[in-house]
Structures are given as C-alpha cells and as structure tokens.
Amino acid sequence: MKSLLVLGALFVCATAFSRPLVIENNSPLPPYAEDFAFAGDEMMGTHTAFTGGNPPDEEYDYFVDLYRRGSDGKWTFVQQLVREHSTVDSSVRVSMSSTVAAIYTPNGLQIWERTSSGWARGKVDPALSVGVAFDVVGNTVLAYIPEPDGCEQRAAVLTRGTNAVWGLSAELDVPEGVCLTSGDLDNGRAILGAQDRDDTIAIDRAFIFEQSGSTWNLAATLSPNDGSAKFARSVAIRGDVAIVSANKRGSHVYERSTAGWLLVAFLPNEDSYDGSQEDYELQMTDEFVVKAGTNINRQNSVGYVYRRLTNSTFEHVANLAPKYGMSTLHVDGRRVIGGVVGGIFEFNLPTSFSVLTPVQDDFESGAGAQWTQLPGSQFAVVNNGRTNVFRQSAVVDGGAIHSLDLTNQNVSADFRPIAFQSGVDGWVGLVTRYTDSGNYYYVSLRSSGYLVLRKMVNGAFTELARVAVPATLAWHRIGLESTGTLHNIYVDGVRVAYVTDATHKHGHPGFRVSRASADIDNIVVTPGPQAEQGYTDRVVSGGIWDGNWVRGGSTFIQTSPDAGDARALTGLPRKDGAVQADVTFNSGSSTSTPWVGLIVRYVDARNYYYVTMRANELSLRKLTNGAITVLDSEPYTRQAGVPVKMRLEAVRDRVRVYVNDELRLEGSAGIVAGKVGLMTYKASAKFENYYAYEP
Secondary structure, X not given: OOXXXXXXXXXXXXXXXOOOEEEEEOOOOOOOOOEEEEEOOEEEEEEEEEEEOOXXXXXXXXXXXXXXXXXXXXXXXXXXXXXXXXXXXXXXXXXEXXXXXXXXXXXXXXXXXXXXXXXXXXXXXOOOXXXXXXXXXXXXXXXXXXXXXXOOOEEEEEEEOOOOEEEEEEEEEOOOOXXXXXXXXXXXXXEEEEEEOOOOOOOOEEEEEEEEOOEEEEEEEEOOOOOOOOEEEEEEEEOOEEEEEEOOOOEEEEEEEOOXXXXXXXXXXXXXXXXXXXXXXXXXXXXXXXXXXXXXXXXXXXXXXXXXXXXXXXXXXXXXXXXXXXXXXXXXXXXXXXXXXXXXXXXXXOOOOXXXXXXXXXXXXXXXXXXXXXXXXXXXXXXXXXXXXXXXXXXXXEEEXXXXXXXXXXXXXXXXXXXXXXXXXXXXXXXXXXXXXXXXXXXXXXXXXXXXXXXXXXXEEEEEEEEEOOOOOOOEEEEEEXXXXXXXXXXOOEEEEEEEOOOOOXXXXXXXXXXXXXXXXXEEEEOOOOEEOOOOOOEEEOOOEEEEXXXXXEEEEEOOOOOOEEEEEEEEEEOOXXXXXXXEEEEEOOOOOOEEEEEEEEEEOOXXXXXXXXXXXXXXXXXXXXXXXXXXXXXXXXXXXXXXEEEEEEEOOEXXXXXXXXXXXXXXXXXXXXXXXXXXXXXXXXXXXEEEEEO
C-alpha cells in the first residue's frame, strides 16, 4: 500500500521532484548601488548624484566605490575608484572579474586592473569606441560597439596587448534588423542576445561565437522553440552549455555536440505567472544557474537557483528572497548578491539544500505518537461512515502539536465544524512555529464568519490579517504557510491573505479548536513554499481546447464531444500536487461511455492517476503502462450542464478525490511524480476556476 515506483522525468525541466529551499536575507549590503559587480571578497558599486542646473543644462557626478568583505562577513568601504562630472544624464555600469573591471561612464569605457597594491586604471587604445561591457572573464572583456541610431549590431572582444594597452582583438557582428540586448562570455566562447529592431515581428535571436586562434566565428543562431515573443533578453554560456531566456515555457537550454548547438531542455521559473517566464537576469557557473524572475508565492521577484546535475539536467534547489525583490544579480562560487536598485543582499548557498520530506496523517491507522494533545483536548480517531477522522466531540478548547520542529512549514487540513459554543466566537484552525502555549502563529476559521491570522507572543495575541469566510458546518480545506517572514493563508489551496512578520523563527505545526467541536482529517505538513502549477508549461493534446488563463482561476472548454482522450496539462513533474475546478459535463458521444475528469502525476499517455465523472459513477483510477486499475468508486448521478466542484490530489502515497469539498474517494499511490491537468473522453466539457498547485 505504501510502495513507490519511480518513473521517468519529463523533458521540460531537468529533474522533476525537488522542492526549493527558501533563503531570505533582509539585511541590505552597505552601498546604495545603481549597478554593481563582485568577485570573491571585492565589490564595486555605482551611483549618481545630481549636482545642479536646470534642463537642458543639468549636471551630474558619477561614482564607483570599492568595497571589501571582511572575515566577519561585513562589507566595508575601501576607496572611491571613479568620480566624474558630466552634463549627460546617464548611468554608470560595471562588470568585473578578480583581475579586471570594466567601468562605463558617460565619458567612455574605463578598464581597471588588479595589481599587487590594489586597483589601478589601465590604458585603453584612444581610437577604441565601445560601450557598456556585457561581461568580463579573466583578462578578456566583451562590450558592445555603439551605433549612432542606438541599435547596436556589433560587439567587441577586448584584450590587453603586449604594450599594456587594451584594444580590440575581435569584432562580433549580428545580422541587420536586430539590436543587441545582452551578452555573456566564457573562455573562447561568447553569446549575444538580440531583439527585433522595430519590435513588430518575433525575430529575437541569440548568436553563439567560438574562438579559433585569433578569429571568432559564428557557430550558432538560436531562435525560440516555444513561440516566445521575448527571447534572449538575458543569456549565459558556460562550456558546452548555453541558456537563453524566453517568456513561455521558460529559458531554453542548449548543449554543444558534434551536430552543433542543440536545444535539450527548458528551464522554467516555477510558480510564475502565465507569460512571465522571462528572466530579468540570468547567470551560470560550473555548478549553478541563478535566474531572477517573478514568483507567485512571494508576490515579488526572487532568485531561482538550479544546481547542474548534467549538461541538460538541472535541479531547482533554492529560491532567494530579498526584501524588495530581485531584478539583478551576480554569482561567484557559492555566493550570490542580488536585489533591486538601492537594495542589494548577499546570499551564501549552503552545501546541502535538503528540506523536509512532506508528511501527512489521514488517521486510517490511528493517531500516532507524533501528535501531542494540548491540555483539555479530547481528540479520538473515529469512523464517519466513509473514512477515519480525528474528532473533538465536546465543545472545548483543545488541539494537538506535531513533533516536527521546523523553520519553514506549510500545514493544511480538512476541517468540519460540528458545533460552536453559543454566544461566543468559536473557531477551528491551524498552528505554525509553536514553541509553547504562549508563542506561535495561528489561523482560525471563526463562527463569526471570518478567517483570522494572529500571532501569540508571551500569551498576548496580535491580529495580523482578516478575511471574510463563512464557517459553515461542512468540510473546509484550510492552509497556513510560514516561510521566512512570509505567512500565507489558504482556502481550498487558494491564497486569500498574506502578511510579513519576523517574530517567531521556528516551532511546531499543529491544529487547534476553541469553543468548538470538529472533525479533522488529511493533515499535510510540507516545507513550502506552496507553488502554483496552473501557468507553467501548458500542453494540450486531443480535442479542441479553448482556454482563458487568468490569475485566480482559469476557464477551459473542450468543445469536441467525439474526441477520444483529450487532455490539458500544466505544471512541472511534481511528487505532490492538487488540481481542482468546477467541472461541467456538456454533452457526450452516443457511441461510447463519455466522461470528464482531472489528472495528477501524469508521466505520459500511459501512466497517470485520474478521476472520472460518468453518468452514474464517480471513479478514481490509475493508468500504468496503459493498463487501467480502479482504485475506488461510488455511485454518482451526473447532470448535464450543472457545474460540480471537484478536487484531485496526490500527496506522498495517497490519492484523494473531493466533491464539493467532501472526501469521496481515495487510494494508494505508486507513480511517484508527474504533471496535473484536465481530461475528457468522448465528451465536451467546461472547467471553470481551474487551479493547480504543489502544497
């Protein structure tokens, strides 16, 4: 019943099953930096000061400051490398390696060299006209060559000559009609990103150049494979691997082989909105890929960290969450510095990215020793006629705390209030970071009709958030996540409120009731963060699908009643996943048994779990190597044209089906991971309020 069968991962991402470690760092580094770069323990930050005047005669001072990281981890100011005065309203850009820094000011490009006594400004060929440096690797600089119309189509490779003067060693040209937007350099290889000059047709491309002796040859021209309108706004190259940003299925991963540079995988930003897979910044080292992009869970931009397992396989190991979001970043070894203008933060990647393996309790084998009941509690495992639940029969204050002591945690459970004490605001709810009876966070579904998040500090509570939710005497699915300083509240997997608070750092998850009696079931504890799977890597097959992808619940219609297997899949291959929708059966073929349903852990067309709503039956099934096994079923009368709220979830070794928030079917799981989605067979159907997530 608890056995697991590992099946193959999909092509989309690298490896399927990882949950990211969330790393916060809310202590900004000293410099107010408009741009910055670092190598090892040295960092250069730029800023601009308005010094007076009125348009068009304004004046500015431009600065580049050097900082050094001490053994105590603190960055301190060392010296000012550049201070220039100009009447041009521009910015200062910097790129650096451990030995060379390329600094661009309105007065031109400067190259600085690291000597035994510190940084010194080098000599640049006075005839050289170059702009901002894309990258510096060792003693080589890659910069664009400015054009009068502002559309750069040439890049320069700069090296230091035997006469100690920096000059042009190669020129890299891209075709007419595109303008350079990005670039990256590796030993003997360079990649340039370029977009359509007029931004009217999708001809964004990336160009890879390879060095042969003293010449650089165009080795590959890369175009989007997924129809992305934004491609190559950020690029990276390292050895035989190149990564190019794209805004649909995610960054394209290319590997060099004897056949040339070939697309081998997509690297999406997990938990990102539809069309928002584009990376603000993309950098790669021998071990890691780090990308800045939007994130639904954080309601901000984060740094997505992928560890390279092979050239075409990457494991999503961490999300870096600075206080103000992340739009720019730099990586050196295991150190990442990133953030937004005016607020940059340092992250040091750990040697281990391990997180809690999710745990759950459905009370089918009783309540284990992992639960410690609070004083006054009278919880007992009972059968409600369909499944076992943990029941508090008396209207009292009580609860139970799990044995796990965690920092980041997401706890969710099914609650059915039985009764509330008359005349008071009774409630049922969840607890995170419980250390003792006077210190924890808790969310409560209250008889007054509100879902309320509070923190308890030394026995005194403070309300943090409140949202109207009817507390009916029916089943409710509630969730509370505490990840770093972020606390999210969920109803049926959908976030309804969130706050930031840094009071409690760790503690136990659990559940509570106050002046209420209730049934509790299917408690799931994960490390978080909860990740939406409704936008990432959408794929349809069979039938005629019409989708309206919107935030907060999408609508899909499969219009062909004669189609065989018709599927709409989303998300990345995950071990744990839930998919829900208001499902309406419209019409079906008269030549077969039509049905509509939901899918979890879809590996391929021959391996997945699914629930079917048939004319007279609700059936939970699995498909293994093309063979169908019925896991559970019950009589059910389907009505055409009537929407039914359905949810299918797979967590660890259990698969569960809910109808109108009530558990109806369940079974044991063997397929270990896959995508989620919708399905029809010989039927047309409408799926409203589609929502999919990893708990």
